[in-house]
Amino acid sequence: MWKSILQVSSTDPDNTRRRRLLNILLVGIFVSAIVGLLIAGYGYIAKAGEPSDIFLLSIICLAFLVGAAIIHLVNRHYVKIASYLFILLLVVAYIFSDTPFQISDGRSVFFFSIPIVIASLLIHPLASFILSAIGCVIITWAASTINSQPDFVVMIGFFMLALISWLSSRSLDQALKELRATNTSLDRLVQERTRDLANALARERVESGRSKAILESIADGVIVFDLHGIANIANPASERLLELSVKQIINTSIDKLSQNKALDAQNQGILADLLSNPNEQRTSYRIQWGKRTLSVTSAQVTDTEGNDIGTVAVFRDYTHEAEVEKMKSTFLAIVSHELRTPLNAILGYAEMIKEEVYGPVTEKQSRASERIMTNSRRLLDIVSDLLDQAQMEAGKLTFQIRSFRPEELLEAVHGVVDKFAAEKGLALTSELDPNLPDTLNGDIVRLQQVLVNLISNAIKYTDQGSIHARLYRSDTRHWSIEVLDTGEGIPEENLSQIFEAFRQVDSSATRKHGGFGLGLTIVKQLAELMGGEIKVSSKVGVGSAFTVILPITHTRNKS
Amino acid sequence: MKELAFIIEDDKDLSYIFASALEQANYEVEAILDGLAAKKRLEETTPHMVILDMHLPSISGADLLTQIRKDARFTDTSVIIITADARMGEAFTDAADFVLVKPIAFTQLRDLAARLHKA
Numbered sequence: 001m002w003k004s005i006l007q008v009s010s011t012d013p014d015n016t017r018r019r020r021l022l023n024i025l026l027v028g029i030f031v032s033a034i035v036g037l038l039i040a041g042y043g044y045i046a047k048a049g050e051p052s053d054i055f056l057l058s059i060i061c062l063a064f065l066v067g068a069a070i071i072h073l074v075n076r077h078y079v080k081i082a083s084y085l086f087i088l089l090l091v092v093a094y095i096f097s098d099t100p101f102q103i104s105d106g107r108s109v110f111f112f113s114i115p116i117v118i119a120s121l122l123i124h125p126l127a128s129f130i131l132s133a134i135g136c137v138i139i140t141w142a143a144s145t146i147n148s149q150p151d152f153v154v155m156i157g158f159f160m161l162a163l164i165s166w167l168s169s170r171s172l173d174q175a176l177k178e179l180r181a182t183n184t185s186l187d188r189l190v191q192e193r194t195r196d197l198a199n200a201l202a203r204e205r206v207e208s209g210r211s212k213a214i215l216e217s218i219a220d221g222v223i224v225f226d227l228h229g230i231a232n233i234a235n236p237a238s239e240r241l242l243e244l245s246v247k248q249i250i251n252t253s254i255d256k257l258s259q260n261k262a263l264d265a266q267n268q269g270i271l272a273d274l275l276s277n278p279n280e281q282r283t284s285y286r287i288q289w290g291k292r293t294l295s296v297t298s299a300q301v302t303d304t305e306g307n308d309i310g311t312v313a314v315f316r317d318y319t320h321e322a323e324v325e326k327m328k329s330t331f332l333a334i335v336s337h338e339l340r341t342p343l344n345a346i347l348g349y350a351e352m353i354k355e356e357v358y359g360p361v362t363e364k365q366s367r368a369s370e371r372i373m374t375n376s377r378r379l380l381d382i383v384s385d386l387l388d389q390a391q392m393e394a395g396k397l398t399f400q401i402r403s404f405r406p407e408e409l410l411e412a413v414h415g416v417v418d419k420f421a422a423e424k425g426l427a428l429t430s431e432l433d434p435n436l437p438d439t440l441n442g443d444i445v446r447l448q449q450v451l452v453n454l455i456s457n458a459i460k461y462t463d464q465g466s467i468h469a470r471l472y473r474s475d476t477r478h479w480s481i482e483v484l485d486t487g488e489g490i491p492e493e494n495l496s497q498i499f500e501a502f503r504q505v506d507s508s509a510t511r512k513h514g515g516f517g518l519g520l521t522i523v524k525q526l527a528e529l530m531g532g533e534i535k536v537s538s539k540v541g542v543g544s545a546f547t548v549i550l551p552i553t554h555t556r557n558k559s
Numbered sequence: 560m561k562e563l564a565f566i567i568e569d570d571k572d573l574s575y576i577f578a579s580a581l582e583q584a585n586y587e588v589e590a591i592l593d594g595l596a597a598k599k600r601l602e603e604t605t606p607h608m609v610i611l612d613m614h615l616p617s618i619s620g621a622d623l624l625t626q627i628r629k630d631a632r633f634t635d636t637s638v639i640i641i642t643a644d645a646r647m648g649e650a651f652t653d654a655a656d657f658v659l660v661k662p663i664a665f666t667q668l669r670d671l672a673a674r675l676h677k678a
Binding site for chain 2: 167344348349
């Protein structure tokens with residue numbers, strides 16, 4: 001209770017501050033009045049002093065006591081009125097506390113400085129001047145009652161005191177005001193910061209909530225590893241695909257996850273390599289995880305400043321696609337076999353007729369047999385091209401890398417294409433660069449296919465002149481296959497389309513030259529699968545040059 | 560006496576064409592249409608030449624090839640593999656004397672067989 005009465009807070013508004021200050025003064029008055037009454041009581045009992053003085057003291061003390069109590073009650077609701085009443089109480093008490101002489105000139109003349117100072121604190125800084133004026137009137141009135149001159153020095157003293165009170169009270173008011181302003185701005189600042197912080201937290205929560213929702217709803221398994229290769233995030237899909245609980249995945253290292261018994265040794269190696277080196281640019285790998293075929297990709301995770309903070313691995317269920325691919329591949333193998341066998345029979349019978357196994361044939365009959373054979377072979381080539389194309393699109397084409405001599409390759413190619421060139425009366429020559437290594441690494445069957453396709457294409461589009469094939473070393477790490485012809489050439493605007501499947505530069509060319517236009521597409525795809533590229537340059541009416549550039553060291557087989 | 564050649568091929572038309580080619584090359588030909596029958600015949604007889612299709616019912620061409628290569632009786636026997644798959648053919652170049660990829664021309668087989676007579 002005392003604390004609430006006595007405390008004066010600097011941050012309170014003026015009224016509250018004044019109310020508290022008044023309370024303190026009232027407590028002082030109250031205590032003084034009690035002490036006064038005790039003194040009066042002692043005087044009465046001990047018969048010390050004049051009875052009239054003791055009586056006067058008792059009355060004054062009682063008046064103060066009552067006055068202080070009333071003012072305290074008023075102060076609860078009307079601090080201004082209470083302040084006026086308090087000042088009035090002080091003035092009245094002053095007037096009646098001494099003889100007129102003592103008031104105007106004697107021992108109590110300066111007691112009036114008390115209401116002057118208190119008024120400036122309680123009512124308004126300027127109120128000190130009003131109280132000074134009232135003090136002057138009182139001492140003038142007191143002087144007049146005893147026919148004396150009022151003391152002008154005291155009056156001046158009152159105004160000086162009023163001036164000092166006004167100044168100090170005003171500066172106190174200002175200081176408090178500034179303090180409150182500072183406090184207010186501080187409060188606002190704290191509030192703003194708090195709000196910002198709350199907003200940022202809310203935003204982060206929303207964002208992480210969103211990421212979490214995405215992670216939880218996608219069908220792909222996602223596992224995030226920290227810089228030390230320890231899993232710290234795993235989504236429900238990873239749980240389903242890897243048949244491990246999220247709890248089992250979290251805190252597992254890359255090594256431990258890669259050694260899971262659902263993987264065979266080869267797949268363990270692939271997975272460990274993939275997750276440990278996420279920087280390398282490469283396509284996804286397929287691994288067999290238990291019954292499932294999973295396509296796995298890994299990527300480095302970086303923060304907004306580009307710092308490496310870990311690795312993310314994405315597992316996609318590829319089981320169904322793998323099954324479809326397997327079926328497709330089986331289907332292709334069957335189709336390939338089932339188509340070749342009857343075609344071989346057609347070819348065989350036609351040849352037997354031509355070879356006069358069934359007796360002599362006329363010139364016309366022999367030519368008809370030949371047409372049957374030529375067309376059967378064309379049909380076979382088309383079937384082979386389509387099957388190759390389908391296999392490449394399914395990513396099923398495999399390469400059997402072995403070392404071979406470049407001469408071997410050229411000989412094999414000549415065996416196939418020489419007769420086609422001769423049929424059209426074209427000169428077909430070939431050349432081996434002495435700088436080529438004695439042996440090269442590669443799939444000789446596929447390289448043969450590249451050369452045969454390029455040369456067949458050149459023969460197809462060349463009506464007269466020659467075709468020249470060249471194998472040469474293009475730089476320290478590459479070798480090239482080049483086929484030059486003196487054909488009709490390809491208009492520049494069509495150069496970009498010639499490798500597209502099922503497209504010939506001019507659709508009328510299909511009728512003229514036959515075929516599906518798959519040959520070059522296959523060459524391009526083969527070149528790329530072997531880690532190389534194909535280039536073409538051509539001049540209409542002069543001829544074309546196709547160059548396949550291949551790495552000298554063989555490349556790793558992609559899944 | 561003519562040298563004996565086995566033609567192990569399940570397609571009757573091809574078997575007939577190959578047989579004609581070998582007959583023209585002056586061979587005594589026995590056409591066998593099934594892997595199991597071929598296995599049995601190989602146990603009984605030692606032909607001079609075997610034309611072997613890799614794609615056979617009951618016993619695969621690869622198994623028959625292994626059987627032939629294990630047996631010293633067939634040291635002098637020429638084995639010509641016939642397959643529709645060039646890839647598969649590659650795998651048997653060492654074990655077989657020749658690998659022919661379908662389509663196989665009548666003249667091609669006839670001329671090859673003619674060259675393979677005992678001197």
